[in-house]
Amino acid sequence: MQDTPTSRRPLVLVIDDTPQNLSLMRDLLDAHYTVKLAPSGARGLEIAAATPPDLILLDVMMPDMDGYEVCRRLKAAPASADIPVIFVTAMTETENEEEGLALGAVDYITKPICAPIVLARVRSQLALKAAADLLRSRNALLAASNARVQELLYNILPVEVADELSASGEVKPVRHESASVLFTDFSGFTQTASTMPANRMVAELNDIFAAFDDICDELGVEKIKTIGDAYMAAAGLPKPCDDHAQRCVHAGLRMAAYMAMRNESAAFKWDLRIGIHSGPVVSGVVGKRKYAFDIWGDSVNLAARMESAGEVGRVNISAYTYDLVRATFNCEYRGKLDAKGKGLVGMYFADSVAEPAR
Incomplete structure (x- = not known):
């Protein structure tokens, strides 16, 4: 079975309370990806729920709801739990990175922004997500196929006999x-x-x-x-x-x-x-x-x-x-x-x- 390529550009959501940072990220990513901007954590959660992106760039230091809380809520929602999150922060302390990674973030980008590093890490995480999505899709197809085979086996053999045959091969x-x-x-x-x-x-x-x-x-x-x-x-x-x-x-x-x-x-x-x-x-x-x-x-x-x-x-x-x-x-x-x-x-x-x- 060959995988069907898609022309859809990956969707990247940038969540940051600073307009200059949003503009910078948009200008940097817009040539390669579809970009959505959220000026607050609450707005970012709304966009992620309505149109789940392929990747989220998330500022840590934001008023009302910081990046850690946003990440916690993203990972708690089934629709956004598998979306990779990269924290963008000026903080460099190891404990801050550990906290973010413990919440489910996949990477950290430190400010000031270095364009080649941002593009490289975004590209890397999107490639990993595409591979993970493909694997999930194949696993779902395999599970459906196995379920169909098991159903057919139950139609041919008694349930106990079919289970024994599936488990031991005889x-x-x-x-x-x-x-x-x-x-x-x-x-x-x-x-x-x-x-x-x-x-x-x-x-x-x-x-x-x-x-x-x-x-x-x-x-x-x-x-x-x-x-x-x-x-x-x-x-x-x-x-x-x-x-x-x-x-x-x-x-x-x-x-x-x-x-x-x-x-x-x-x-x-x-x-x-x-x-x-x-x-x-x-x-x-x-x-x-x-x-x-x-x-x-x-x-x-x-x-x-x-x-x-x-x-x-x-x-x-x-x-x-x-x-x-x-x-x-x-x-x-x-x-x-x-x-x-x-x-x-x-x-x-x-x-x-x-x-x-x-």
């Missing part, structure tokens, strides 16, 4: 002893998708999955990924929680309700199946340039089987998940059904939130 796999996994899929997707244009199909899926994302965010369920027309999410990871099964069942019921409501008016009707299983899983990040947070384990496979063995518009849960949510939801026992590769597995439909016992 994410260690973690075994979660108790979590719940939710799968959704559309029945007859291939046939339905073949009847619509590709851009319409993508728009439909994006609309539905965006609604699922909102549901998961509201309930504290972590979206894992989408695989074609399948949507995968989990609760209880990466941050453990005791109610992971309840969160997933709540999410599944809301997704089913959303699809039922959408199908009432939508041109294309989507038949959604939902399956949930709870158990141990392993989570981690894969990829070198395109990171992906994923989970593995038999619990993931069983959750997928719950979805494929379910029915359209219903939330099919395993017996293990049922044991975790039986006090929270009304559930309908389906019996032991064949789950591909797993044999007979006890399954339930979760129907609604259970009424509290009286």
